[in-house]
Amino acid sequence: MKNLETFNWNDIRTSLERSLGKKDMQGWIEAIDLRMQKMRIELGDYESLPKIARIEQESGFLGIYTKGAQSARARQMLDDIVREVERSCESCGNAAQAQKIGSYIRTLCCHCYNRVLRDPLKENDGYGTRLYLDIAESYPDLVSDNCTSLRPAVGRGWLNSLDRCLQEMERAVFEADLPTGTVQVSDVKAKYGRISVGYHRHHECVDLAEAGLELDTSKTCAICGHFGDRRRGKGGAYPACDYCSSQKFDLSGGSTDGREARYSHPASLNNVPVPTGPELMTYHLGPLVTKIAAEFTDWHPITIIDQLLSHDPAEKGRNLVDLVRDKDEAALYRVLAALRR
Incomplete structure (x- = not known):
């Protein structure tokens, strides 16, 4: 200045x-x-x-x-x-x-x-947040030995907060002089508008870091990462700021966890309707996912992508695309059953 x-x-x-x-x-x-x-x-x-x-x-x-x-x-x-x-x-x-x-x-x-x-004249990564986080790759001491990949199933607006939390967890385990493997994260996902961390093994030394993560993400947009402004829906805090909500979400009806938020599909410039998420899934992944795709009818496109690419520890670290590639129909039925619960 x-x-x-x-x-x-x-x-x-x-x-x-x-x-x-x-x-x-x-x-x-x-x-x-x-x-x-x-x-x-x-x-x-x-x-x-x-x-x-x-x-x-x-x-x-x-x-x-x-x-x-x-x-x-x-x-x-x-x-x-x-x-x-x-x-x-x-x-x-x-x-x-x-x-x-x-x-x-x-x-x-x-x-x-x-x-x-979104200023094209500035060198931004598009969101100002991490674009990728694999917990098994970045924090191998916080996952089980047989976990080769663990991608959090949350919007990338929360990845910076999650990364800081994992650093604090790793430091807490070290300062408590605990052996490697004392804390093993099994999954990270959004649930009812809040971030949820699951464990194979847990120790109380990481409770403070997890509480800080929950507090931080409770005020952070899950899509763009803006801090201090979250839309309020009927069921509580909605995981998006006012800008992202007005761009993508219809807050009337549906849950507040971002997975059932409705998305308005605009027509393209030549008046050809934009295909829905389930239509795109079936087109690119084939008939094996027809029933699964139907469960994504009212999901936001970003959440659908997260679900497709999130690695599931219960399926040996494979994501939905991997299951289709492997033609593992039994695993696909398990995914379908989990979505319908």
Whole structure:
């Protein structure tokens, strides 16, 4: 950010734009401008106004630096400005909080967060989150010896939180001086809008890490990873932010676990209807999955993909695509029975 040699109290907005920049900072500029206008009126005398050296956005937080001695009232008012503005979106002024986006920490609401992530001029990975996590590959000490692959069956918006939790679990086992294999994760999935971790073997030393994971994901969108904004459905917390919900989900009816959320299939530009998830499954995987595909009728496409690619420890780490490839009809019937339960 550029430093201000002199903050002009007679032209606050221009001074703020010079300091913070005009692009993507209008939410904060408008909020600070309004509060400083009130501050100027209340303090009255120009000599009573604080001498501001610079104003910066630093890692998602607002910094207002002064020079010289300031009155107690002026310092309090500046502190109030910082505290109030930091709870709003930098770009639009909506309610927000600081969070990591790509290589930066910014304070953005879910709508501006997704807009920035999808900016083609920025080098983003599309979601600002991990795209892939195999627990057996990254944390072999937290799975059984015969587990070669374990993919969590959750949206990738939760993968960063899960990765941090697994690191804490691994450290907790080490610090407790327990032998390798004391804690063995069997599966990770979304259940009733919350993340659920299953175990082959469990030890109380990882309970705190798991509790932190549940708390973290309870405030995180399972699709895009935006923190602090989750849609509220009829049955409780819905695992998507307002932006992702408005783009993909119809919250009327269905459960709140993201698996039965309804998806509106738009027509393409040539008015040819977009095929449904079950139709695509049957087309690409063949008639063996016809009955299984029917169970996915009201599922969201992202959840269908997760289900197809998630490795099932009960089937020797194979996913649904592997079962079709192996023509394992007995295993496919077990999957169908599990879906119908």
